[in-house]
Amino acid sequence: MSKGLDHETLNENVKKVQYAVRGELYLRASELQKEGKKIIFTNVGNPHALGQKPLTFPRQVVALCQAPFLLDDPNVGLVFPADAIARAKHYLSLTSGGLGAYSDSRGLPGVRKEIAEFIERRDGYPSDPELIFLTDGASKGVMQILNSIIRGSRDGILVPVPQYPLYSAAISLYGGSLVPYYLEETANWGLDVKNLRQSVSQARSNGITPRAMVIINPGNPTGQCLSEANLKELLQFCYQENLVLMADEVYQQNIYQDERPFLSARKVLLDMGFPMSKEVQLVSFHTVSKGYWGECGQRGGYFEMTNIPPQTVDEIYKVASISLSPNVPGQIFLGLMVNPPKPGDISYLKFVQEGKAVLESLRRRAHIMTNGFNSCRNVVCNFTEGAMYSFPQIRLPPKAIEAAKKLGKVPDVFYCLKLLEATGISTVPGSGFGQKEGVFHLRTTILPAEEDMPAIMESFKKFNDEFMEQYEDYGGYSRM
Amino acid sequence: MSKGLDHETLNENVKKVQYAVRGELYLRASELQKEGKKIIFTNVGNPHALGQKPLTFPRQVVALCQAPFLLDDPNVGLVFPADAIARAKHYLSLTSGGLGAYSDSRGLPGVRKEIAEFIERRDGYPSDPELIFLTDGASKGVMQILNSIIRGSRDGILVPVPQYPLYSAAISLYGGSLVPYYLEETANWGLDVKNLRQSVSQARSNGITPRAMVIINPGNPTGQCLSEANLKELLQFCYQENLVLMADEVYQQNIYQDERPFLSARKVLLDMGFPMSKEVQLVSFHTVSKGYWGECGQRGGYFEMTNIPPQTVDEIYKVASISLSPNVPGQIFLGLMVNPPKPGDISYLKFVQEGKAVLESLRRRAHIMTNGFNSCRNVVCNFTEGAMYSFPQIRLPPKAIEAAKKLGKVPDVFYCLKLLEATGISTVPGSGFGQKEGVFHLRTTILPAEEDMPAIMESFKKFNDEFMEQYEDYGGYSRM
Numbered sequence: 001m002s003k004g005l006d007h008e009t010l011n012e013n014v015k016k017v018q019y020a021v022r023g024e025l026y027l028r029a030s031e032l033q034k035e036g037k038k039i040i041f042t043n044v045g046n047p048h049a050l051g052q053k054p055l056t057f058p059r060q061v062v063a064l065c066q067a068p069f070l071l072d073d074p075n076v077g078l079v080f081p082a083d084a085i086a087r088a089k090h091y092l093s094l095t096s097g098g099l100g101a102y103s104d105s106r107g108l109p110g111v112r113k114e115i116a117e118f119i120e121r122r123d124g125y126p127s128d129p130e131l132i133f134l135t136d137g138a139s140k141g142v143m144q145i146l147n148s149i150i151r152g153s154r155d156g157i158l159v160p161v162p163q164y165p166l167y168s169a170a171i172s173l174y175g176g177s178l179v180p181y182y183l184e185e186t187a188n189w190g191l192d193v194k195n196l197r198q199s200v201s202q203a204r205s206n207g208i209t210p211r212a213m214v215i216i217n218p219g220n221p222t223g224q225c226l227s228e229a230n231l232k233e234l235l236q237f238c239y240q241e242n243l244v245l246m247a248d249e250v251y252q253q254n255i256y257q258d259e260r261p262f263l264s265a266r267k268v269l270l271d272m273g274f275p276m277s278k279e280v281q282l283v284s285f286h287t288v289s290k291g292y293w294g295e296c297g298q299r300g301g302y303f304e305m306t307n308i309p310p311q312t313v314d315e316i317y318k319v320a321s322i323s324l325s326p327n328v329p330g331q332i333f334l335g336l337m338v339n340p341p342k343p344g345d346i347s348y349l350k351f352v353q354e355g356k357a358v359l360e361s362l363r364r365r366a367h368i369m370t371n372g373f374n375s376c377r378n379v380v381c382n383f384t385e386g387a388m389y390s391f392p393q394i395r396l397p398p399k400a401i402e403a404a405k406k407l408g409k410v411p412d413v414f415y416c417l418k419l420l421e422a423t424g425i426s427t428v429p430g431s432g433f434g435q436k437e438g439v440f441h442l443r444t445t446i447l448p449a450e451e452d453m454p455a456i457m458e459s460f461k462k463f464n465d466e467f468m469e470q471y472e473d474y475g476g477y478s479r480m
Numbered sequence: 481m482s483k484g485l486d487h488e489t490l491n492e493n494v495k496k497v498q499y500a501v502r503g504e505l506y507l508r509a510s511e512l513q514k515e516g517k518k519i520i521f522t523n524v525g526n527p528h529a530l531g532q533k534p535l536t537f538p539r540q541v542v543a544l545c546q547a548p549f550l551l552d553d554p555n556v557g558l559v560f561p562a563d564a565i566a567r568a569k570h571y572l573s574l575t576s577g578g579l580g581a582y583s584d585s586r587g588l589p590g591v592r593k594e595i596a597e598f599i600e601r602r603d604g605y606p607s608d609p610e611l612i613f614l615t616d617g618a619s620k621g622v623m624q625i626l627n628s629i630i631r632g633s634r635d636g637i638l639v640p641v642p643q644y645p646l647y648s649a650a651i652s653l654y655g656g657s658l659v660p661y662y663l664e665e666t667a668n669w670g671l672d673v674k675n676l677r678q679s680v681s682q683a684r685s686n687g688i689t690p691r692a693m694v695i696i697n698p699g700n701p702t703g704q705c706l707s708e709a710n711l712k713e714l715l716q717f718c719y720q721e722n723l724v725l726m727a728d729e730v731y732q733q734n735i736y737q738d739e740r741p742f743l744s745a746r747k748v749l750l751d752m753g754f755p756m757s758k759e760v761q762l763v764s765f766h767t768v769s770k771g772y773w774g775e776c777g778q779r780g781g782y783f784e785m786t787n788i789p790p791q792t793v794d795e796i797y798k799v800a801s802i803s804l805s806p807n808v809p810g811q812i813f814l815g816l817m818v819n820p821p822k823p824g825d826i827s828y829l830k831f832v833q834e835g836k837a838v839l840e841s842l843r844r845r846a847h848i849m850t851n852g853f854n855s856c857r858n859v860v861c862n863f864t865e866g867a868m869y870s871f872p873q874i875r876l877p878p879k880a881i882e883a884a885k886k887l888g889k890v891p892d893v894f895y896c897l898k899l900l901e902a903t904g905i906s907t908v909p910g911s912g913f914g915q916k917e918g919v920f921h922l923r924t925t926i927l928p929a930e931e932d933m934p935a936i937m938e939s940f941k942k943f944n945d946e947f948m949e950q951y952e953d954y955g956g957y958s959r960m
């Protein structure tokens with residue numbers, strides 16, 4: 001007789017989940033690392049793991065919150081600046097019991113207020129702290145919202161392809177149906193509303209009702225920054241089709257072009273005025289994991305709800321209560337992110353310099369990578385306008401595709417495994433994010449240290465060009 | 481047309497969830513607090529919120545991990561002891577990128593190793609770090625395991641009644657069926673295997689297959705500590721019935737009697753030898769939120785799997801990967817909890833004194849509370865053998881039950897609301913944990929400061945005795 005945790009009796013939805021970012025490639029890379037090979041982990045957007053230093057001021061504040069007894073220590077001023085001390089006192093005053101007490105399940109009211117003020121400054125419209133929920137990273141919020149929406153396999157969620165696999169994985173886990181819509185590689189991964197319409201009508205003809213739509217702006221893995229016109233079109237589309245818009249805006253600080261600064265879906269929606277501004281249901285996500293913060297390990301995220309009925313907000317609150325409270329240090333990081341040092345503060349200049357240095361270096365790295373990829377045989381790559389990734393198309397020769405099939409591997413997995421074995425560069429195959437049939441990509445982060453970049457790109461080029469040499473038979477390529 | 485996040489179209493399982501610990505009573509208490517009333521929050525086991533101080537050494541270590549630049553500061557020795565500095569360096573060496581980097585989705589390998597060593601010391605059997613997964617608090621681990629087991633409403637999970645509502649809530653959320661088994665109030669909330677058998681056969685006759693069984697040891701809300709003989713019986717039962725045992729052992733440090741020291745389900749299972757030691761599937765949970773740590777806000781938990789097939793472990797790993805990584809500071813707290821200062825370390829004495837002071841005070845408070853409740857009219861209360869709660873039975877007069885019904889309230893909710901309005905003491909009605917039909921309880925934590933305890937119990941007694949005076953008609957009581 002089988003038991004509850006035997007593999008064959010597990011919840012089928014759990015088994016169906018696919019999660020490539022930490023899939024076969026990552027597992028193989030971990031093995032190779034254990035065997036002593038030097039691995040360059042570019043599979044996850046994890047800046048500190050690749051040497052990015054944390055911003056000093058927020059770390060000082062959180063360290064003091066962890067060690068509140070230091071606030072009475074006569075020597076504290078020797079190791080912490082006065083504004084960090086003041087800020088730690090401020091955050092401790094927002095808790096009842098410090099970092100060791102569960103907070104309200106939605107997060108500390110004082111931090112939610114700071115977030116609301118940030119949103120108001122950013123968008124020019126007031127925001128209600130009662131509609132902001134803190135979470136252990138944006139991922140947990142995304143999962144909670146999907147879990148609330150999805151009732152079964154006839155509920156569809158529109159997801160961009162290529163997409164960050166959090167979405168496909170969570171939709172599988174909760175038993176819904178992913179409805180893909182394709183981003184246009186030839187238009188720098190732009191979003192074409194025609195594609196959306198097509199996806200919706202195809203889903204409908206399969207008996208699936210699209211109930212929500214995900215956008216990732218700036219995009220992961222594609223890096224595109226949506227224009228205001230584009231955002232307007234897609235909000236109009238959500239309005240017409242009665243779709244909840246889930247706006248994943250975790251990369252809003254990561255912009256590497258100047259023509260299209262970040263615009264939140266919320267601002268564009270509210271700009272569009274009545275009736276849309278009161279009708280479209282929107283949930284927006286943000287995090288301390290990205291931007292020039294990169295505080296992934298702290299797990300600080302939030303979501304903000306617009307036009308969600310109060311009864312639904314109550315249900316979401318109730319479900320959040322089951323796991324009691326998001327981690328409190330992560331909440332303090334969020335407070336600091338939305339309320340950074342101000343001109344005149346002791347730590348202001350240093351803080352600004354540290355942040356700028358990160359973003360400027362990322363922009364330079366985005367250029368080095370795009371140029372590097374485009375100099376390789378059979379590789380074409382859009383510029384990384386935003387976020388932290390490069391997503392080159394790899395035009396695999398038919399002989400390489402055959403060789404992969406013989407080994408029972410998806411062709412891009414085959415290519416990425418070979419790349420890993422040859423160079424130690426750990427990427428994620430494009431198939432992990434979804435891509436058009438017969439077109440192949442890989443995703444890498446732009447996060448390796450700037451000084452290492454040229455050598456990494458050289459090592460990539462050497463591998464790639466030899467690979468192409470080996471498999472090319474001048475017969476033709478996979479091509480979009 | 482209805483929209484994805486309209487209340488009537490939400491996932492029904494989300495709506496079905498009940499979570500009393502932060503339910504009507506908590507919401508009313510929060511309102512009263514906003515209005516300026518002094519509230520004594522005894523609804524959640526949240527020690528720091530009621531004034532318990534964090535242990536100094538772990539906070540020093542984590543503060544230094546948050547501020548690694550201090551490790552090079554010539555003044556660091558003025559505010560941190562040398563062993564905290566050394567330990568911070570140790571934990572930073574276990575990360576790649578410090579607290580700001582996502583860890584492996586199962587947690588840092590080095591911390592999992594320290595946990596395995598702790599388990600081996602505790603139980604006398606080796607433990608495998610690969611079978612230990614860290615989580616954002618034990619709650620998240622419990623939810624993940626239930627989500628893996630439950631396939632639909634015909635899958636049953638045996639849960640003690642009364643129980644901590646994490647279990648009932650998560651079972652609803654994942655669409656399974658809760659199969660209650662009753663603890664024996666007259667036997668100090670002991671677990672009688674006869675009740676288990678009855679529950680299983682009743683579930684079967686309703687078409688439900690029990691697939692797992694939950695024990696909470698020491699118990700919440702009941703405080704009972706299971707004996708070795710009891711644990712053996714119930715493991716035997718799991719073996720015969722092919723049940724996964726989920727052993728919630730988060731209160732293993734909180735023991736207030738000396739006859740029955742804490743024994744882990746794992747130790748008892750392995751003591752029972754082959755075939756059971758190789759057959760019974762067991763998942764055990766622990767946390768930094770309880771014990772003399774009480775670091776609830778840090779969200780550090782783990783689960784350890786025994787006899788779970790590797791393929792299942794892989795699936796659980798995959799699902800954990802969707803949300804990338806548990807928070808890293810919480811992982812460091814776990815490392816410190818399982819590997820505390822040792823005799824001879826600079827911080828050893830202080831650490832031991834702080835921990836002992838907390839536990840000894842809790843034991844005294846357990847006595848004050850039990851005695852206080854037992855001195856009240858129509859209240860009977862078992863001694864809190866372990867955990868952090870007191871769960872007195874309130875024998876409500878028929879007129880009180882009628883009065884409650886008139887207001888559309890469950891009788892114990894009616895009583896607890898009156899208590900809250902009269903005294904500011906915020907408790908949870910017994911109905912939130914489950915109780916036998918017609919029997920009423922409330923749960924309070926034993927966490928208010930020791931010096932406040934006598935006044936709180938006096939204020940309770942005054943309210944209760946007046947309440948009984950008002951509703952008693954000498955006609956009889958609700959009674960077990």
Ligand SMILES: Cc1ncc(COP(=O)(O)O)c(C=O)c1O
Pocket residue numbers: 045136137138139140164166216220248250286287288289296299300301803804
């Ligand atoms: C598009 C996108 N959304 C969400 C996340 C998750 O972020 P967090 O660390 O806040 O869970 C990521 C992380 O890489 C991401 O790329």
Ligand SMILES: Cc1ncc(COP(=O)(O)O)c(C=O)c1O
Pocket residue numbers: 323324525616617618619620644646696700728730766767768769776779780781
């Ligand atoms: C029995 C029991 N299990 C689990 C938990 C959750 O603990 P954590 O803070 O680790 O999620 C609690 C919290 O009160 C509890 O009482």
